[in-house]
Amino acid sequence: MTSKGPEEEHPSVTLFRQYLRIRTVQPKPDYGAAVAFLEERACQLGLSCQKVEVAPGYVVTVLTWPGTNPTLSSILLNSHTDVVPVFKEYWSHDPFEAFKDSEGYIYARGAQDMKCISIQYLEAVRRLKAEGHQLPRTIHMTFVPDEEVGGHQGMELFVQRPEFQALRAGFALDEGLANPTDAFTVFYSERSPWWVRVTSTGRPGHSSRFIKDTAAEKLHKVVSSILAFREKEQQRLQSNPHLKEGAVTSVNLTKLEGGVAYNVVPATMSASFDFRVAPDVDLKAFEEQLQSWCQAAGEGVTFEFGQKWTQPQVTPTDDSNPWWAAFSRVCKDMNLTLEPEIFPAATDSRYLRAVGVPALGFSPMNHTPVLLHDHDERLHEAVFLRGVDIYTRLLPALASVPALPGES
Numbered sequence: 001m002t003s004k005g006p007e008e009e010h011p012s013v014t015l016f017r018q019y020l021r022i023r024t025v026q027p028k029p030d031y032g033a034a035v036a037f038l039e040e041r042a043c044q045l046g047l048s049c050q051k052v053e054v055a056p057g058y059v060v061t062v063l064t065w066p067g068t069n070p071t072l073s074s075i076l077l078n079s080h081t082d083v084v085p086v087f088k089e090y091w092s093h094d095p096f097e098a099f100k101d102s103e104g105y106i107y108a109r110g111a112q113d114m115k116c117i118s119i120q121y122l123e124a125v126r127r128l129k130a131e132g133h134q135l136p137r138t139i140h141m142t143f144v145p146d147e148e149v150g151g152h153q154g155m156e157l158f159v160q161r162p163e164f165q166a167l168r169a170g171f172a173l174d175e176g177l178a179n180p181t182d183a184f185t186v187f188y189s190e191r192s193p194w195w196v197r198v199t200s201t202g203r204p205g206h207s208s209r210f211i212k213d214t215a216a217e218k219l220h221k222v223v224s225s226i227l228a229f230r231e232k233e234q235q236r237l238q239s240n241p242h243l244k245e246g247a248v249t250s251v252n253l254t255k256l257e258g259g260v261a262y263n264v265v266p267a268t269m270s271a272s273f274d275f276r277v278a279p280d281v282d283l284k285a286f287e288e289q290l291q292s293w294c295q296a297a298g299e300g301v302t303f304e305f306g307q308k309w310t311q312p313q314v315t316p317t318d319d320s321n322p323w324w325a326a327f328s329r330v331c332k333d334m335n336l337t338l339e340p341e342i343f344p345a346a347t348d349s350r351y352l353r354a355v356g357v358p359a360l361g362f363s364p365m366n367h368t369p370v371l372l373h374d375h376d377e378r379l380h381e382a383v384f385l386r387g388v389d390i391y392t393r394l395l396p397a398l399a400s401v402p403a404l405p406g407e408s
């Protein structure tokens with residue numbers, strides 16, 4: 001499908017731009033407006049709409065297209081409704097206007113992450129229904145809040161609820177990343193976020209003196225150990241062309257705190273690190289490593305966690321996994337090249353995989369630079385529309401996967 005002139009914009013693009021204008025921006029997202037928009041879509045599509053308030057003000061909206069065989073597990077199409085904040089002054093266009101330039105690029109926060117996917121799911125279902133398809137498996141579209149700040153008031157709570165159990169999800173699709181080449185990236189696992197704050201305590205005093213055992217001196221040792229580890233992982237990535245970013249552990253020093261005055265040696269200082277731990281790492285051994293870096297720095301150096309994910313799971317990408325077989329077959333039939341990878345950051349897929357639902361992270365955006373969380377986040381309307389085509393092929397295949405062992 002090609003892009004059209006402004007006078008005859010494709011209705012799916014118009015809908016996408018409407019959704020982009022809803023300000024679901026952290027830290028104060030207008031979730032009410034998003035839920036109202038989704039309820040209206042459910043109404044237009046003739047789908048049931050369930051609202052599950054997982055925490056006060058945090059609603060998971062579920063639109064359901066029932067399958068013809070209710071004994072089979074369902075397909076869950078997940079997307080988050082919130083978007084990250086913007087630095088407006090760095091944008092070429094208002095990030096909440098969904099401006100479309102003369103070439104067809106749509107500029108907006110959420111254009112890639114991930115309001116495009118939400119609308120692509122809805123439009124693929126709309127098309128399939130209009131064409132009279134009836135699929136064996138039920139399709140549930142879940143629209144969740146709070147992903148951008150960790151999903152703690154969203155998917156993390158939702159997967160523990162009876163309403164989630166009742167969906168009987170057998171397989172899920174969630175977000176991935178754009179790919180600047182002709183290929184499409186698909187994510188079968190993700191790294192575990194470990195946010196670690198190291199606090200160092202030491203002897204205070206007048207800073208004109210050579211005070212021994214200061215908090216800064218010990219913190220410096222830990223920082224050096226961790227940054228040396230960072231260097232080692234980066235080298236490992238750079239020296240092996242078979243390794244992708246998600247396959248090694250990354251870390252960044254993201255905060256330094258402490259001190260009161262130039263001439264007072266502080267008794268305490270801290271450093272915060274964002275580790276993204278590769279899924280094949282022995283987490284117990286990794287925590288012991290953190291412990292030993294702190295111990296080696298001296299007395300009074302401790303650490304605490306801001307986030308600590310300990311259940312990394314891998315969704316198999318071979319034909320032993322019937323979901324993968326169906327997914328990759330469609331891509332092959334459509335001549336799409338897939339690049340399977342480990343997601344470098346965190347998505348709500350981790351909560352789904354952790355409760356036993358195999359999940360793939362897939363954002364059908366090729367020939368598109370990765371602009372999520374960036375200035376001038378944008379997506380070409382033709383790429384967006386091609387994504388609708390792709391889901392229109394994927395959904396019947398996934399929802400027609402024959403009964404698995406245990407399903408009748």
Ligand SMILES: CSCC[C@H](NC=O)C(=O)O
Nearest residue numbers: 148149150193307345346
């Ligand atoms: C670790 S919770 C934060 C989740 C966030 N997800 C998207 O960017 C991330 O930083 O990966």
Ligand SMILES: [Zn+2]
Nearest residue numbers: 080113114175
């Ligand atoms: Zn996202």
Ligand SMILES: [Zn+2]
Nearest residue numbers: 084113148372
């Ligand atoms: Zn994001």
